[in-house]
Amino acid sequence: MALSVINGTYAGLRNEEYQTDYFLGIPYALPPVGDLRFQVPQPLNTTWTERKEATEYGSACVGYGEDTDISIGGFVDEDCLTLNIIRPSGHTEASVLPVLVWIHGGGYRAGSSREERYNLTFLVQELALSWIQENIAAFGGDPKRVTIWGESAAIGVSGSAAGFGIVDARADSAEKTYTQMVDEVGCASASDQVECLRSLPFNTLNDAFNYTFGVTNSRNELTFGPIPDGDIIFQDPTSQVQNGKFVDVPIMIGDCDDEGTFFASMAPGHWGINTDDELINHLSEYGISRDVIDDLLRLYPQDSPILIPRSVKGNFNSTIGYQWKRLATIIGDLTVIGPRRLSLSKWAQLSQNPIFTFRFDVVPNGFPDWLAATHGVDIPFTFHNVKGVGFPDISSPFLGPNPFHGKPKSYFNLAGLVSRMWISFTHNGNPNFAGRRSNFHQSAVVSTDGVYEELTAMRVRTPWIVALRRSQEKEKEKKETAGSPAVQVDLRPKKMSDSYVSVVLPLAQDPWLLDKYANYTGQIRTGALLMDLDALAGVVAYRHTGEGVSTVTAAVDRITIKNPPKEICDLELSGQVTFATGRSSMEVTLQVAKAPSAPGHKVQPDEVYMTCSMTMVSLDPATKKPTQVAPLEVTTPEEKALFARGEQNYKRKKALRSSHITVKAPDEEEGGLIHKMWTDSLAYADSQNAAQQPSNMINMSKTTIHSTQIMQPQYRNRHNFMIFGGFLLKTSFELAFTCAASFSHTRPRFVNLDPSTFEEPVPVGSVLYASATVTYTEPISSGGTRIQVMVRTHVRNVEHKERERKNTGTFFYTFNSPASVNVLPQSYGEAMMWVNGRRRAKRLVEALAAEKQADSLTVTQKEAGVTE
Known part of the structure; x- marks a missing residue:
């Protein structure tokens, strides 16, 4: 089984059990050895006429830290820039199959395409996408339908690109790492230190990498990893996402429920954290400021139901740490969960393509309860690795036993479902496939x-x-x-x-x-x-x-x-x-x-x-x-209609000020109505008169209710020392609703807020006084009563040293009630409020009619296709 690419011919092998063809260890770049060590990778520029065997995995690249030889048996070499191509058997160059590129994780310091547990049916290995574009058609792949997929630091499917930190790019930090390494290998005194490093035997350099990691690594930085260079990476990933600098393509991104248990367990001193002080000290070693730590402890209380792993009720023992769940939740949210949500919000706002997200909460066999559904446990399911290939049962959990051993049928069914959904996304950009009972729920654009x-x-x-x-x-x-x-x-x-x-x-x-x-x-x-x-x-x-x-x-x-x-x-x-x-x-x-x-x-x-x-x-x-x-x-007709409506609103507000009862006295009709209500109130008040005030007619003075509250900083605006206007709206609305409800003895329905002005700002720490009064009522033709409530708000400082309270705003709310009720003004001042309410009610009817007509015009324009 052989095929030819640009450079030459490769012979692969067939896996009869999985009905797949393997082409393994194919180089996509020149080996980064000798003079090419520490150089920009160079494309493969050699050709050959003989057939080369592509039947064995290539070597793993140099790793460092605690994770350098996971399941790869020590096959580490600098000559490691190879990829593995796997396709369904029976396909040829004439086929046009979608391509799925798997990029392994490893925190920028470990991982390999040799890991057979990641190579059953999908394309795998970190690779050069340009090589795929040039050569994948020879394998039956479609270079126009390439999906990039990976785990952990490799790619966003496991959290977000914004979640995995770029190394500390400050000169002092980089110098610290570099100096330690050249000292370790004896190149510190060389006239050309880089050339000295290139000349070292591979094993010497590999040992130095690992020693340097042990000396310089801290919780808040990666010793070796990507940095903004102005060429490939222009910003840190978080800023890049926030600024909308990403390719607009369909995206599927997710994480595991208990991500933080893995990341928290990587740091020294994570066991036995039992008190707040111990947790504060531990978090400070990540480089987190005390102010931020205090906020984190407030947002993540010890008894919070959101703490992970949620599969464990209560706290762990003192050996693991009473505060283990709290630590794991904070670290997981900072590292993976929070960045995923940030990325989703920005992608959904700016992308024209569908965005899918998932959470994985299944705990495989071999994972202890303190880890639970931690980082990476979804991988055997997405690869449908139900036989546990690549899990040698050496040490739990990641090199432990088969994740599916002893598990119920539902685990195997889930592996089939998940792997098929991932294939569906590769095929058409959508994980939902025909015949699936329950699909990813597709909601509106922003979450x-x-x-x-x-x-x-x-x-x-x-x-x-x-x-x-x-x-x-x-x-x-x-x-x-x-x-x-x-x-x-x-x-x-x-x-x-x-x-x-x-x-x-x-x-x-x-x-x-x-x-x-x-x-x-x-x-x-x-x-x-x-x-x-x-x-x-x-x-x-x-x-x-x-x-x-x-x-x-x-x-x-x-x-x-x-x-x-x-x-x-x-x-x-x-x-x-x-x-x-x-x-x-x-x-x-x-x-x-x-x-x-x-x-x-x-x-x-x-x-x-x-x-x-x-x-x-x-x-x-x-x-x-x-x-x-x-x-x-x-420019467009719709914009012109909206602008004209705004202009009308501006003129209407000016007219409203000129028609206010303090400016315009009651006219003849209004005067007659006032006189009628005044004579009625006299009759009701006359003990010698048989006229009884109807039970559904309430004196205006009896409708007033009050509230008083201190303005706390939680409701401040972006300028920090004044209260946010939305809180004042909410406060006045709820007081108006309560007033209308107590007046009508019904649950009224909110109809409208009439033009209302914020007059004086409300400082944080001041006392807000509010009063609500029913100022006008009128019957509704369909039955019931329209009720207008005026809410007045005033503010004083908390010491109450000011003689006068400052007017902060007056709000006019209208409600509909199914009850038949009337308000009766008794004093001259109340009569003026009633007249003002009546004028507002008339303007409300006119405004709603004009708004309805404008809405109809806009809809007609849209249907006619005159807008863009």
């Missing part, structure tokens, strides 16, 4: 982590204690920003698409996330969504303005409920700047809708749950004065 990444990180960027310390230091040093020059803002026109942001709350998929959003009836908490909408408005605004300004929420122009969801579903929150003319303010339009069922699907009008428009104002961070921002450039 939970996208919400956390975009919204939470944009709202709060610095831990409170750190921000507080910095503020105190500046105060002590009297570093005032007053007198600083004004910032320079890019005022070139921006497009609406420049500021567009979309994130998804996967409430239908994540029960713990849903737990944060569900109320006692199992429905979605509107107040929680209001917090997210305000945070999203900030993200959108900064996309438009850039980071050089300070942007705050000045007003909520309107929040309207469109189609309340009938079931728990994933929700998409999206928004963009829709009105900006070059002044300091801009209008941000947002919506909450049922998330699209698949990438590329559009949200339908009847799937929109809530719409919102907010006015954001940009301030110069030095002068604290409003500063100009870029105007919008609108």
Whole structure:
């Protein structure tokens, strides 16, 4: 069985048991020996006419550390740049098969394609992709359908490229490693140290690598590994992912449930950590600062149900360590789990291709309970290695017994399923295959982590204690920003698409996330969504303005409920700047809708749950004065319609101010209504009059409820010392809801938030006073009552030394109730609030009608194909 490639002819061998053809130990580069040691690998430039045997694995490359001879019997050599090609028997050059490239792991210091447990049916070994492009067709492979696959440090399928650290690239660290090595081999005094290293016998150099590793290795760095060089690696992987620098292709990425047990066990001194102090000391040896460690201990409490391995209930004994689970969870999340989630959030936001993720929680035979479903236990399943080939039962677990020995049939079935799904992904970019009972669930574009990444990180960027310390230091040093020059803002026109942001709350998929959003009836908490909408408005605004300004929420122009969801579903929150003319303010339009069922699907009008428009104002961070921002450039009919709506909203807000009861006195009709209510209240109050006040008519003064709370730093905004506007929205909404509920003795349905303004900022540590009053009611034609609630908020410092409370905002909420109830003003002031509420109610009807017409126009334009 022979075939020819560019360089010459190879003869392989056939494995009858697996019905596969093997071509082993094929070089793809010149051997890196002699003058080529420590040089850039050179392509294979030799040819031959005779037939070469490709029936044995090549040597393993030089490794170092504790893992240099795993299952390879000492076959280590510098001449190791070979690959192994395996194909199904019966295929020839005429075949066009998809190609799967396996890159072995090993933390940049171990691993080999000789490891037979990784070579049953798939393509294996670290290889040069250019060689595959040139030669794989000779084996029946399709060079246009190549999938890269690997484990651990090799590739992202086991965590993320962002998860495996680049070595410490600082000159002092590199010099330390280099000096130790040249001293060890006697090249320190050579005039050309690199040439001296090239001339050394292989065994001498190999021993030096391992000795250097033992001396210089620490928990927080790799002794030898990749570094940013400006040629192949331009940034550390985390920054590269965050900046969107990746190839847009279908991706499948995952990890094992108990990743951290493996990584935590690699560090010296990991056993017997039983107290917080011992854990703090251990983590500090990873190079983690004390502030970060304190945050980690707070986020990972000792009794948390998230600690791994979850298959073990309670804590381990003092020998393993009472805090072993805590340590393993922290290290696993830092090393693999967290980077995977970060990568997923960015890929899902920016990729036009499907992204799949998985978690593997099965514990194979031979793995102790303190390791459980640890790093790499999925590999025998993905290779369908049910016979345990390559597991010599020398030492547990990774060189232990057959992972499937003594296990139930379900383990073997899982191996068949997983390996087939991986093959399916190689075949067409999708792990789901025909006939599979339950597929990977394909949700909307961005996952939970996208919400956390975009919204939470944009709202709060610095831990409170750190921000507080910095503020105190500046105060002590009297570093005032007053007198600083004004910032320079890019005022070139921006497009609406420049500021567009979309994130998804996967409430239908994540029960713990849903737990944060569900109320006692199992429905979605509107107040929680209001917090997210305000945070999203900030993200959108900064996309438009850039980071050089300070942007705050000045007003909520309107929040309207469109189609309340009938079931728990994933929700998409999206928004963009829709009105900006070059002044300091801009209008941000947002919506909450049922998330699209698949990438590329559009949200339908009847799937929109809530719409919102907010006015954001940009301030110069030095002068604290409003500063100009870029105007919008609108081109498409849809953009022009959105811009026109924003312009109408701007004019409507100006008209609202001019029609306020403090500016415009009641007209004749309003005066007549006030007089009628006043005479009614007199009659009800007259003890000699038989008229009885109806039980469903409540005096306005009796509808008022109050709340008082200290503003804690957990609800601060990105500027650290003021409370985040979304929290004030949530607080005022929930108070308004409670007021409407106690007034009507029903569970009211939220309809609308009328234009409401944030007046004074609320400092962290201040006391917020809020009061809610029913100011207007009117019957609904279909039955029930429309209830308008006014929420007033004031703030005082905690010492209450100020004589006057500062007005922080007034909010006007509208609810529908199935009950028939009426509010009755009794004083002149209450009558004025009632008139103001009536005017708002009339404008609400007009605004909703105009909004419905605008929505209809936009839908018609889309259906006609006039938008891009």
